[in-house]
Amino acid sequence: MEFLEKKYLFTPGPVAVAPKVLLTMAQPVIHHRLPEFSNILKEIRENLKYLFQTEKEVYFFASSGTGAMEAAIVNLFSPEDHVIVVSAGKFGERWVELAKSFGLNPIIIELPWGKAVKPENVEEFIKKNPQTKGILIQACETSTGVKHPIKEIAEITKNKELVLVVDAISALGVYELPMDAWGIDVVIAGSQKALSLPPGLSFIAFSEKAYEFTKKAKLPKYYFSLQKEKKAYQKDTTAFTPAVSLLIGLREMLKRIRELTLEKLFEHYKILSFACRKAVEALGLEIFPEVPSESLTVVKAPEGLKTGELLTFLRTKLGIVFAGGQDQLKGKIIRITHMGDQSLMDLTVAISALELGLNLFGYKIELGKGVKLVQKVLYEYYKKSLF
């Protein structure tokens, strides 16, 4: 038991939330139908457009990210519609489950977990299935840390009569994903990832083409109805009671991101993920995903390592919380997020803990070897800011 049981949350959602933001959210609750809240709402809507890099409205729900995924399905499609789903991890599978639950016909591009889809693969599936109404995909597959080639896929779908629906829950705000410029039709996000907020809010934006689809969509909807939210936005309010405190936190985070600029934010994640990968490689470990996302670093657990026990030990004794693998990856990977309230220096802690844990659980590596690599990357980075 340590003195004050300080914790480091390195899980890919929820992520650590900055104390300043937590305190903002701890202010007395305000009523959502008052002019005061309408003004907050206007500010949030404006800044969400900046984050999504879109001219369109961004809608939000009091729900987990899955809520916005469901909102995409029910607002875009009709029963029996054919959709192509890229399934290369737990969240790809979630698209499949969602599609099935609402009576769609999912055509699955199934890939081994950890692989990124090839754009030509998507193109081929579209050709073979001309009746396809939409492509459902993740920008970053959180369960494997893989980054799918959204820009290239959008090039293919842009001028076709189908919508590209991107679950960007662990990608938006981490790396370049400009909705309008790339021609993505639907972008979905969540509060508990790059927005560095607690879970409880989901986001969704629709392109012009996607709006046309929503007019023809026949699936039943109520809570996740885009039309209801659209009408409410016209009166500067929301259709249902919004998650007021989370939105107060969101306003703070969006303000912070806008002040910092997306460019700087992306640089932050670039350095963290680059330094982390260098460190992991220095320890003789493999990066699991084929094309790694800057959102998190997923490390392949060495053969024979008791990964579950190691993670429990790090969590309970060192206060360091990493995530393991889900389903078929259980025990096989270690996931270290770069999202949330982390300074660049925190990576020293993450890698130091990883080195200690691996050694304690029998995978002998030279202590400090990975940390040194992190320091080298940070040294080069800080040198620039010094001169």
Add this chain to the structure above:
Amino acid sequence: MEFLEKKYLFTPGPVAVAPKVLLTMAQPVIHHRLPEFSNILKEIRENLKYLFQTEKEVYFFASSGTGAMEAAIVNLFSPEDHVIVVSAGKFGERWVELAKSFGLNPIIIELPWGKAVKPENVEEFIKKNPQTKGILIQACETSTGVKHPIKEIAEITKNKELVLVVDAISALGVYELPMDAWGIDVVIAGSQKALSLPPGLSFIAFSEKAYEFTKKAKLPKYYFSLQKEKKAYQKDTTAFTPAVSLLIGLREMLKRIRELTLEKLFEHYKILSFACRKAVEALGLEIFPEVPSESLTVVKAPEGLKTGELLTFLRTKLGIVFAGGQDQLKGKIIRITHMGDQSLMDLTVAISALELGLNLFGYKIELGKGVKLVQKVLYEYYKKSLF
């Protein structure tokens, strides 16, 4: 500018306060004359005895640590009294200033900053000055990181007609300093050090012998009057309005310390200070104090290093806050505290930042060399808890 500007406070007071404790203090203020508060007071008094390792009452003031130092002076002495002061740093000098301000005659054992007093030195001074009424000393001289030999000095003063007054502001709760067992007459503490609270509370406890002294003390007093506080304690209250929110935080911290046990708490600081020193030595740097305290590690700045600029850089760019030297030590030392809300893993951050800063400011050392030493110490420590 980093994303959320996360900060690490490694200064030897104030120190980082645990969020859980901050939240406790953020609860609505309660009135200090109600039974509810009397009960809190009883709990605090009981647990303060545990912390001070005394059967006597421990009093507190809404003041900085200096307030309790003044309380010692005005409650123990009369004008013209002779006191021996061990002055080997900024806080030794504070004793001298306090003694002079209240018309005492300080006899100064002056030592170069960074040195620890020798017990025989104190004994000699007492012999040469038989009129001496008290010894004023620091347990840990925060400005230099030195630890004075309190146990040995108490052996000398125990059976003499003078009081040993120990400013233990940065020592109590960090390492063994049992007031009753060692026969220390007055122990002084502050909230913003090992108690890991914000500044604003000071503490003082008197031995039986010290109580006898207070009866004859003629210096004028009001706010810091022991008699007033004693009377108030009999009615389960305080003489003046207490710092309610800080006391609520204190209750929480004392509870935590009691649950953890002093033994474990001392072990925590032992590991942190030991690992830190090992790391500093590995970097080819010198530890400044002759006898280092476990409260903080004071590093001698290498010749020619622009220490002030380095510390500003670490603070503004990396979010790492170390303390420099005061007065004659300005620019010559770097002080890294081990007190406050720190996990053992935080030391990785401190040493990593020190290494980066030194390299960036021209003192070339191998990156990671110190961190590795920290990891080795932690490895041995955690290995024990694993098997």
